[in-house]
Amino acid sequence: xxxxxxxxxxxxxxxxxxxxxxxxxxxxxxxxxxxxxxxxxxxxxxxxxxxxxxxxxxxxxxxxxxxxxxxxxxxxxxxxxxxxxxxxxxxxxxxxxxxxxxxxxxxxxxxxxxxxx
Amino acid sequence: xxxxxxxxxxxxxxxxxxxxxxxxxxxxxxxxxxxxxxxxxxxxxxxxxxxxxxxxxxxxxxxxxxxxxxxxxxxxxxxxxxxxxxxxxxxxxxxxxxxxxxxxxxxxxxxxxxxxxxxxxxxxxxxxxxxxxxxxxxxxxxxxxxxxxxxxxxxxxxxxxxxxxxxxxxxxxxxxxxxx
Ligand SMILES: [Cu+2]
Numbered sequence: 001x002x003x004x005x006x007x008x009x010x011x012x013x014x015x016x017x018x019x020x021x022x023x024x025x026x027x028x029x030x031x032x033x034x035x036x037x038x039x040x041x042x043x044x045x046x047x048x049x050x051x052x053x054x055x056x057x058x059x060x061x062x063x064x065x066x067x068x069x070x071x072x073x074x075x076x077x078x079x080x081x082x083x084x085x086x087x088x089x090x091x092x093x094x095x096x097x098x099x100x101x102x103x104x105x106x107x108x109x110x111x112x113x114x115x116x117x
Numbered sequence: 118x119x120x121x122x123x124x125x126x127x128x129x130x131x132x133x134x135x136x137x138x139x140x141x142x143x144x145x146x147x148x149x150x151x152x153x154x155x156x157x158x159x160x161x162x163x164x165x166x167x168x169x170x171x172x173x174x175x176x177x178x179x180x181x182x183x184x185x186x187x188x189x190x191x192x193x194x195x196x197x198x199x200x201x202x203x204x205x206x207x208x209x210x211x212x213x214x215x216x217x218x219x220x221x222x223x224x225x226x227x228x229x230x231x232x233x234x235x236x237x238x239x240x241x242x243x244x245x246x247x248x249x250x251x252x253x254x255x256x257x258x259x260x261x262x263x264x265x266x267x268x269x270x271x272x273x274x275x276x277x278x279x280x281x282x283x284x285x286x287x288x289x290x291x292x293x294x295x296x297x
Contacts, residue, residue: 041277064196064271065189065278084192104185106288107281 030117036060037110039067039082039102044110051092052117060087067105071098071112078103147211147262153201154208155217155259156272159251160190160197162221163244169225170240178289179237182244186282193275200271213258234296241290248283255279 032054038045040062051057059069061082069088070078076098079088095114102108147155167186174180201208224243231239255276263269 042281043277063278064274065192084196104188105281105285107284 032056034058037069038062039069039108042105042108044069044108047110048113049111050113050115051097053092053094053114055092056089057092057112058087058089061085065104067108068103069100069110070103071100073098076100147213147258148209149204149263149265149268150206150209151211151213152259152263152268152272153197153206154210155213155254156275157194157197157208158214158217159254160194162217163190163247164194166221166225166240166243169228170236173228173232173236174240175233176237176293178292179241182241182285182289185285186244189278189282193278197271200267204265204267206265206268213254234293238290238293238296241286241293244286245283245290248279248286252276252279252283 030052033052034056035049035051035058037049037057037059039059042063042065044059049057059067059079059082061067061084064084066081066083068079068081070076077090079090081104082088092112092114095116097112097114099109099111101110163186167183167190170183171180171187174183200206224247228236228239228243255272260269260272260276263272
């Protein structure tokens with residue numbers, strides 16, 4: 001979970017960067033984005049997502065049963081159990097990405113592609 | 118198979134068949150309190166059998182399936198109870214609920230003698246048949262019968278979960294093979 005403070009800091013960095021106020025980057029870094037995936041009807045909407053490192057992905061459970069969003073493989077990210085009307089998020093750390101699913105419902109599948117923007 | 122006079126009756130008979138009760142009665146016209154009772158009963162039955170299966174199975178996939186049934190059907194019943202409270206609807210017992218309960222008791226005693234992988238196959242067979250029957254009942258009996266829009270919407274919202282459970286059950290069942 002990203003705290004509001006982190007989000008504010010990132011936003012500030014993004015604004016400063018956009019205004020060209022003395023950041024060390026060669027080019028302006030694109031502002032991190034926030035992507036929302038809704039879980040409803042036992043599906044991820046959208047099921048396929050393209051993001052950049054530093055972006056945040058939020059999964060909102062609009063269903064009436066609990067779900068997770070869990071990357072395939074052993075050491076991937078995992079929102080943990082999201083009860084109805086709760087949400088969980090991850091901050092994307094590196095290029096690559098992963099297919100993912102709900103640990104509780106094997107029929108639910110999604111994918112995240114991470115590329116530098 | 119003889120020809121059924123209506124899809125609703127066919128669904129009701131499917132439900133009765135899957136639950137092991139022979140149905141003489143036609144598909145009843147259920148009131149909202151009765152629809153609510155059937156929905157709660159159907160969820161409770163699956164929770165109860167899943168809890169029983171967890172005491173009997175050694176198989177990881179079957180155990181996880183049972184855990185999902187307990188978690189999901191409990192969650193649905195919490196929402197159903199909350200809705201019933203909000204709408205001042207007191208669920209009312211009826212013949213469909215009774216036949217579901219009778220079928221559940223029969224399914225449970227049919228499973229009792231089995232052990233190990235034979236139990237797993239029996240439990241998963243029952244879960245495939247049960248979720249198919251509940252899906253048919255939702256489509257042909259419960260959703261059409263519900264008159265309160267919120268009750269109808271809850272049933273519509275439950276449907277994808279039941280459909281996913283059915284696919285999950287089929288997947289686990291096919292992984293168990295057919296024994297020797
Ligand atoms: Cu799920």
